[in-house]
Amino acid sequence: MTAKLVENAAGRLVPDEVNGRASIPFQGVGNYRPRGCKAAPPLVSCADYPADGNKVLSDLEAALRAAGLRDGMTVSTHHHFRNGDLVGNAVFEAAARIGVKDLRWFPSASFPCHAPQIDHMESGLIHHIEGSMNGPLGDYCTAGKMRGLGVLRSHGGRYQAVQDGEVHIDIAVIAAPTADPFGNANGLTGPSACGLLGFALADSQYADKVIVVTDNLIPFPCHPWQIQGNNVDHVVLMDKIGEPEKIISGTTQLTKSPDRLLIAEMTARFVRDTGIMRDGFSFQAGAGGTALAFAIYLKEMMIKAGVKARFIRGGSTQHLVQMLEEGLTHYILDGQTFDLEGVRSMREHPNHVDTSPFTSYNYHGKGNFASMIDAVVLGATEVDVNFNANVVTHSDGRLMHGIGGWQNCLFSRCTILPIPSFRDRIPVIVERVTTLCGPGELVDVVVTERGIAINPRRSDLMDAARGTGLPLRSIEELKAEVERICGGAPQTPALGEKVVAVVKWVDGTVLDSVRQVIE
Amino acid sequence: MNPTATAGRKGPDVRSDCWVQIQARESGGLEIRLQSKVASMYGDSIRRTAEETLGGLGLEHAAVDLVDSGAVPFVIMARIEAAARRAGLYEGPGVLPAMDPCCTYGTTRERFRRSRLYLPGNESKFMLSAGLHQPDGIILDLEDSVAPAEKDAARLLVRNALCQVDFYGAERMVRINQLPLGLDDLEAVAPCNVHVVLIPKCESRKQVKAVDRRCRELLEAAGKPEDEIFLMPIIESAKGAIKAYKIAKASPRVIALAVGLEDYTADIGTQRTLEGRESFWARCQVVNAARAAGVSPIDTVFSDVGDMEGLRESVLEARALGFDGKGCIHPRQIRVIHEAMAPGSKELERAKTIVTAFNKAEAQGLGVVSLGSKMIDPPVVKRALRSVRLAVAGGQLEENWLEAEAGSSRGGDGK
Numbered sequence: 001m002t003a004k005l006v007e008n009a010a011g012r013l014v015p016d017e018v019n020g021r022a023s024i025p026f027q028g029v030g031n032y033r034p035r036g037c038k039a040a041p042p043l044v045s046c047a048d049y050p051a052d053g054n055k056v057l058s059d060l061e062a063a064l065r066a067a068g069l070r071d072g073m074t075v076s077t078h079h080h081f082r083n084g085d086l087v088g089n090a091v092f093e094a095a096a097r098i099g100v101k102d103l104r105w106f107p108s109a110s111f112p113c114h115a116p117q118i119d120h121m122e123s124g125l126i127h128h129i130e131g132s133m134n135g136p137l138g139d140y141c142t143a144g145k146m147r148g149l150g151v152l153r154s155h156g157g158r159y160q161a162v163q164d165g166e167v168h169i170d171i172a173v174i175a176a177p178t179a180d181p182f183g184n185a186n187g188l189t190g191p192s193a194c195g196l197l198g199f200a201l202a203d204s205q206y207a208d209k210v211i212v213v214t215d216n217l218i219p220f221p222c223h224p225w226q227i228q229g230n231n232v233d234h235v236v237l238m239d240k241i242g243e244p245e246k247i248i249s250g251t252t253q254l255t256k257s258p259d260r261l262l263i264a265e266m267t268a269r270f271v272r273d274t275g276i277m278r279d280g281f282s283f284q285a286g287a288g289g290t291a292l293a294f295a296i297y298l299k300e301m302m303i304k305a306g307v308k309a310r311f312i313r314g315g316s317t318q319h320l321v322q323m324l325e326e327g328l329t330h331y332i333l334d335g336q337t338f339d340l341e342g343v344r345s346m347r348e349h350p351n352h353v354d355t356s357p358f359t360s361y362n363y364h365g366k367g368n369f370a371s372m373i374d375a376v377v378l379g380a381t382e383v384d385v386n387f388n389a390n391v392v393t394h395s396d397g398r399l400m401h402g403i404g405g406w407q408n409c410l411f412s413r414c415t416i417l418p419i420p421s422f423r424d425r426i427p428v429i430v431e432r433v434t435t436l437c438g439p440g441e442l443v444d445v446v447v448t449e450r451g452i453a454i455n456p457r458r459s460d461l462m463d464a465a466r467g468t469g470l471p472l473r474s475i476e477e478l479k480a481e482v483e484r485i486c487g488g489a490p491q492t493p494a495l496g497e498k499v500v501a502v503v504k505w506v507d508g509t510v511l512d513s514v515r516q517v518i519e
Numbered sequence: 520m521n522p523t524a525t526a527g528r529k530g531p532d533v534r535s536d537c538w539v540q541i542q543a544r545e546s547g548g549l550e551i552r553l554q555s556k557v558a559s560m561y562g563d564s565i566r567r568t569a570e571e572t573l574g575g576l577g578l579e580h581a582a583v584d585l586v587d588s589g590a591v592p593f594v595i596m597a598r599i600e601a602a603a604r605r606a607g608l609y610e611g612p613g614v615l616p617a618m619d620p621c622c623t624y625g626t627t628r629e630r631f632r633r634s635r636l637y638l639p640g641n642e643s644k645f646m647l648s649a650g651l652h653q654p655d656g657i658i659l660d661l662e663d664s665v666a667p668a669e670k671d672a673a674r675l676l677v678r679n680a681l682c683q684v685d686f687y688g689a690e691r692m693v694r695i696n697q698l699p700l701g702l703d704d705l706e707a708v709a710p711c712n713v714h715v716v717l718i719p720k721c722e723s724r725k726q727v728k729a730v731d732r733r734c735r736e737l738l739e740a741a742g743k744p745e746d747e748i749f750l751m752p753i754i755e756s757a758k759g760a761i762k763a764y765k766i767a768k769a770s771p772r773v774i775a776l777a778v779g780l781e782d783y784t785a786d787i788g789t790q791r792t793l794e795g796r797e798s799f800w801a802r803c804q805v806v807n808a809a810r811a812a813g814v815s816p817i818d819t820v821f822s823d824v825g826d827m828e829g830l831r832e833s834v835l836e837a838r839a840l841g842f843d844g845k846g847c848i849h850p851r852q853i854r855v856i857h858e859a860m861a862p863g864s865k866e867l868e869r870a871k872t873i874v875t876a877f878n879k880a881e882a883q884g885l886g887v888v889s890l891g892s893k894m895i896d897p898p899v900v901k902r903a904l905r906s907v908r909l910a911v912a913g914g915q916l917e918e919n920w921l922e923a924e925a926g927s928s929r930g931g932d933g934k
Contacts, residue, residue, distance in 0.1 A: 258652060258850035259651065262850075396560065424534050424535055424589030425557050425560075425561060425589040425590065425591055427560075449651050485591060486591060488564055490560035493560060494559065
């Protein structure tokens with residue numbers, strides 16, 4: 001396998017082949033239009049399934065055997081429990097007992113709790129991971145120890161890859177807080193309730209075999225059926241599938257930092273003072289302490305101005321739930337519940353609606369929700385003077401975050417990145433991002449503690465912000481100030497030649513490469 | 520055994536600081552061993568900073584260990600100098616970073632001093648962004664927030680910060696230690712464009728004069744004889760309270776008189792309460808002494824950073840007693856203070872009416888300001904002018920409100 005590096009439309013060198021499959025370099029935003037038909041799972045016949053609807057098997061190992069687990073297969077799991085997931089590890093422990101090798105793990109995201117997968121990569125059970133990697137898995141990958149290339153996709157990009165056949169899932173294992181023996185499942189109830197199961201939707205529709213794992217097996221029917229039993233092969237009862245209290249991982253805690261609060265407040269003022277905040281508007285604020293604080297400041301401003309949103313896109317938190325319950329928004333369209341209040345609200349409130357990467361982000365959809373949002377507030381590890389943004393690597397080249405829905409959200413009417421201008425002498429406003437995840441043409445506003453930079457492409461926003469008293473500055477000015485404080489421009493970290501992972505764009509093309517970090 | 524010493528902090532919780540160990544050697548030149556979480560981005564820069572600082576200190580042979588947690592250059596310089604001094608390897612005037620243009624702005628006697636934010640003098644991580652929160656003043660504290668063993672290191676860190684950190688227009692203040700140690704602090708900081716020196720536990724005009732004299736000597740020695748360093752004595756004892764007026768009058772450089780209640784209540788043998796009856800006299804005394812001396816009375820610090828409602832009430836009370844400002848220890852307190860220090864809407868409307876009348880009288884060359892048939896006394900005019908200025912500073916009122924109102928009334932005439 002000798003992949004060639006080619007320069008893509010963003011000027012980044014990317015391999016023309018990823019894990020043995022030809023890949024297409026990024027061609028520019030909105031320029032790539034693949035042809036053909038959507039992928040499909042094999043035909044099945046209901047005659048082959050129990051007429052009484054009981055698909056329960058004794059344990060995961062039995063289910064994986066029944067699903068025909070073999071060497072080299074692709075196995076998927078999901079991150080509805082974020083850092084509290086117990087099923088991702090359990091699947092591969094069971095696979096290890098069966099004694100297969102060279103599996104491809106295709107999680108919707110991985111977290112530090114999945115560190116045991118490193119042993120499985122060392123033993124040969126897992127060949128490589130295609131999904132976000134951070135913490136110990138990110139270090140393992142960037143050190144160049146993984147056999148295959150890491151493939152980082154957005155939530156929408158994962159749906160796209162499944163739907164156009166770029167990734168064929170052999171076996172999907174879906175952790176479901178409540179399920180019936182037929183395989184109908186949801187995340188709303190049960191001791192491990194996590195809200196919704198949207199990240200598993202594509203897998204349930206397109207995988208060859210689907211296993212539902214639950215710790216709350218109830219008699220048929222389990223309703224609402226977020227996952228339909230008609231797509232499910234086997235059902236397994238486990239003691240515990242996840243720790244919902246750990247859903248609130250690092251990225252979902254409200255910030256106490258006065259600087260971050262300042263950034264959050266300036267972001268809310270920007271949304272208000274440029275007229276984005278008006279009756280019937282919509283917004284999305286992702287995970288991360290600053291985004292959460294933004295929502296709280298905006299809420300106060302909405303109350304003061306008597307403004308009501310049409311919908312808010314979640315990641316829902318207690319703060320968004322309060323806004324729904326206090327009549328500040330008609331709907332929450334939720335992709336992921338970030339805390340237990342979000343779970344409760346989704347269960348109880350008819351206007352707290354579950355969504356999936358299909359409705360919100362999918363490139364192969366006939367449109368999606370992401371481009372219909374007035375303002376979206378996202379994090380980033382770096383932004384450069386061309387407004388290109390990085391969300392997956394640290395400035396030293398290490399993988400530290402997944403893409404999540406981030407790339408997909410860039411298509412909103414106004415994409416705002418509230419970020420500190422530097423962190424402990426690590427500049428965030430830089431000359432050129434280490435890893436390109438978001439092309440600058442889609443990033444509209446950068447809000448730092450030292451001022452707000454509007455992308456010059458958005459003269460409409462420039463006009464709207466003029467005279468508001470907001471501290472507007474050019475991105476070059478911000479960068480110059482950061483470099484003054486940090487003692488000059490940073491030297492470029494010495495990275496290896498070896499490509500260890502690729503970042504996919506929402507259409508499946510390759511946007512950038514992640515290089516090996518040399519110790 | 521060769522002289523060895525350390526300075527700065529390291530560890531998993533440390534941010535923006537740098538631990539330094541210097542071990543002198545007889546020969547072999549400088550050996551710099553660096554561990555830094557920003558080594559891949561600033562490793563070369565850190566080594567360069569270290570070499571230049573060590574060179575400036577005249578060290579030629581030493582083993583130098585740096586464990587860096589993302590410290591900016593002026594911090595690294597201060598830590599290296601502190602370690603060298605502690606090891607007895609250096610005794611000179613120090614190796615200062617260049618004075619950045621952002622550090623050279625001045626102050627005025629009349630400026631607002633509604634909020635003053637205390638920053639611990641030995642903690643670099645709070646300094647870089649403090650000015651963004653727009654307090655009227657920032658105090659780099661060398662006194663109570665610094666452990667006795669770190670006084671020497673804090674002094675150098677504060678000195679270097681004064682040369683490098685942009686405080687974005689906030690008044691640049693330093694709280695020195697109690698005398699006589701405080702006089703040594705002055706030696707380090709006075710030449711670095713300090714606007715105001717806070718004199719803690721001030722009990723006599725002699726102390727104020729000593730600080731004033733040392734400041735002038737140091738400014739002259741630095742070739743800045745025309746510069747002035749303002750003084751803000753803090754009354755924190757029974758004796759200080761008794762002498763408050765004399766202290767306030769001790770020098771023309773005294774621009775404000777502050778009260779510090781933690782020490783004061785201990786000194787009079789009681790405890791501080793939320794209600795504050797025990798300190799009522801002292802606070803009134805400070806207000807009256809300051810006003811009598813023509814300087815600004817400044818209230819104590821509100822130290823419960825979680826209690827914003829309590830802070831608001833405390834500021835309203837301070838304002839009602841006659842204080843112009845309040846101390847704080849967290850950036851989130853600043854806005855609350857500015858809002859509570861601002862005039863109420865009724866007060867502001869009346870002040871605007873008076874100021875308008877005053878302007879009209881001035882334009883007409885009248886010595887007396889009157890509203891209808893009523894004459895307005897000069898002190899009332901003065902207070903109204905101040906209220907309007909406060910409202911502008913607090914964002915309640917547009918800076919050009921007079922023209923705007925005149926313009927709108929002209930527009931009305933035209934119809």
